[in-house]
């Protein structure tokens with residue numbers, strides 16, 4: 149008797165374990181570890197993952213597996229054990245982790261049907277719904293006015309029953325292929341024997357005789373100018389056969405990508421390459437931190453390391469931040485490795501993502517370039533993992549499971565005994581600290597490959613501008629430089645380090661700000677729709693004509709969004725052609741690429757945007773970068789705000805003067821003396837690192853300590869504080885002496901969706917049992933959580949203190 153251990157698709161703490169199911173006769177030897185199955189669970193049928201198959205005598209209680217969804221396992225043994233590691237580290241449910249590892253379409257959807265069991269008469273409205281059907285979707289019942297009590301009565305009496313279905317969301321795409329079933333000579337004979345008026349058939353057969361191979365039916369019809377009937381007619385004569393062939397959606401198929409070849413490495417690059425190569429040659433599991441200034445040729449090092457991995461028949465994962473997954477970046481990998489590359493990012497449709505995933509699963513590719521979740525690519529023979537821009541916070545998932553791709557990378561590399569390369573011009577403090585302690589191996593590139601000096605950075609003190617009577621958002625030096633570029637036909641990048649819609653509405657008389665009624669946050673003004681919206685709960689309202697507080701009609705819009713800058717540019721430099729890039733203009737699929745293409749084709753003089761333009765772009769004609777407000781990130785109450793400011797300024801400066809033309813950078817600020825602005829302007833990472841480390845030490849923040857953030861969100865305000873207080877108490881009693889437990893403190897946004905939010909923060913150096921303690925806390929409050937009165941989120945090594 150074979151018993152399967154199954155993790156079921158019921159995300160709750162009470163079902164966070166494996167359940168035993170019998171493998172019925174017909175599935176013996178078919179069902180394996182790592183496959184998805186359908187199992188009965190209470191009254192429902194649900195999807196589950198098989199995590200093990202064992203021999204055993206079944207207790208009579210064990211139910212049978214109903215069906216199996218996969219032909220081959222979708223999760224390898226390695227990924228199954230990795231999932232256990234991730235759920236332990238992030239205190240997440242096993243099912244949530246397993247589903248995170250797979251493309252969206254492999255998650256099942258469930259439907260609930262109401263089934264008619266007897267001939268008994270039902271209330272009129274139900275009779276009308278059923279009409280002549282045996283079963284109806286429960287959704288339809290929900291939309292009607294029929295009360296659940298009536299339905300329940302009929303269920304109890306056995307006239308109706310409820311049944312659950314699992315619907316697979318898999319969408320495979322097929323194309324119809326046409327194959328001649330005869331030789332060319334036989335085809336010629338067939339053509340001769342056709343009646344005179346069958347000219348279409350003749351055309352088609354001639355084409356097939358000339359191109360003796362299978363062909364897509366659609367293409368055949370097009371090229372021979374024939375119709376479906378013609379194909380059908382000759383198929384019936386047995387001259388050709390048609391069959392359906394599965395096709396992979398390839399989002400890049402219509403693009404020609406110029407092939408590239410390995411460059412001769414510069415001396416610095418060669419020096420950095422050597423230890424990586426050594427580690428590859430000897431299958432050493434080692435983590436490298438490649439610290440190279442922007443334009444120093446880090447990508448070429450990645451490419452050549454991957455080349456070696458491919459030649460050894462192994463595989464490579466390359467992670468890049470979502471934002472950098474521009475065609476420019478993707479093309480560099482496709483240009484070198486062609487069809488060996490799969491690409492995974494949020495810009496793909498779910499079908500496309502599934503197809504890219506399957507290329508990896510079927511071992512048709514050896515490289516994946518992707519965003520965070522590509523770290524779970526089902527490769528079985530990994531030779532290297534590369535994380536570009538390793539300091540980027542997008543590598544940390546903000547939702548369950550709250551994993552960091554860097555940690556997962558290091559865990560996978562240990563399993564595969566292969567190196568990890570973390571690359572950045574501005575390494576995270578955590579990584580650089582590890583490199584300083586030789587936990588990681590530090591590799592440094594100090595020069596740009598073209599030996600251009602780094603662009604000169606000028607800091608402009610905006611207070612002086614105000615004093616001199618300049619109230620515009622562009623300083624005098626920036627205006628002068630922009631004019632100059634426009635005259636010379638060169639291009640400009642303007643960074644506004646804020647989202648386009650951060651405008652809020654305030655009364656000038658009493659200072660009243662329009663806030664969301666459900667969250668403690670100002671509503672933001674959307675110019676396109678002329679409405680006020682909440683970012684947290686999507687509440688919407690129109691803009692009030694008069695102040696709701698004092699009835700004044702002096703309503704004003706505050707905040708400088710990209711839209712406002714765009715308007716100011718139009719006013720002050722009307723001749724400049726501007727492309728604006730922010731969340732609003734890049735929402736539609738492909739718009740990001742389109743805007744960048746237009747800019748590279750010099751259809752605009754100025755590229756104005758948010759963070760999304762700071763990274764990875766490489767335009768030869770950009771000689772001026774302007775940062776409109778370097779301080780806006782500094783004032784975010786977050787211990788990483790200086791680090792982020794330094795990183796952003798360095799990154800955006802790196803966009804200028806990457807080719808022959810030298811570049812310049814202008815940074816506008818109200819705090820020119822701040823060390824992150826000062827050190828960024830002279831590209832001094834080492835001194836920034838030293839200064840920032842001293843701050844982190846003084847205030848006890850990472851990398852000196854680890855953090856755990858627990859957030860309680862409760863519908864009852866007093867209870868929110870009480871629960872958090874209890875948690876603080878429970879932890880304080882149990883942790884080591886030098887560990888600090890802080891709280892209860894209101895969250896930065898103290899109320900979201902009518903729930904009050906309080907936090908407890910743990911700062912620790914060594915707490916080997918912390919995950920266990922936190923697990924107990926989750927259990928302790930499981931009642932309230934299950935009743936959905938409260939949410940408890942635990943974020944280990946948090947990036948956003950929300």
Ligand SMILES: Nc1ncnc2c1ncn2[C@@H]1O[C@H](COP(=O)(O)OP(=O)(O)OP(=O)(O)O)[C@@H](O)[C@H]1O
Nearest residue numbers: 411412413414442443444445446447448597764802
């Ligand atoms: N050995 C080399 N010889 C000549 N050119 C090179 C060499 N290595 C890289 N380059 C070129 O130098 C430019 C910068 O390199 P690359 O983009 O790889 O740098 P990077 O360090 O990844 O930069 P960033 O961090 O700004 O993205 C590219 O145009 C690249 O083709």
Ligand SMILES: [Zn+2]
Nearest residue numbers: 655658695698
């Ligand atoms: Zn007012």
Ligand SMILES: [Zn+2]
Nearest residue numbers: 664667682685
């Ligand atoms: Zn809200």
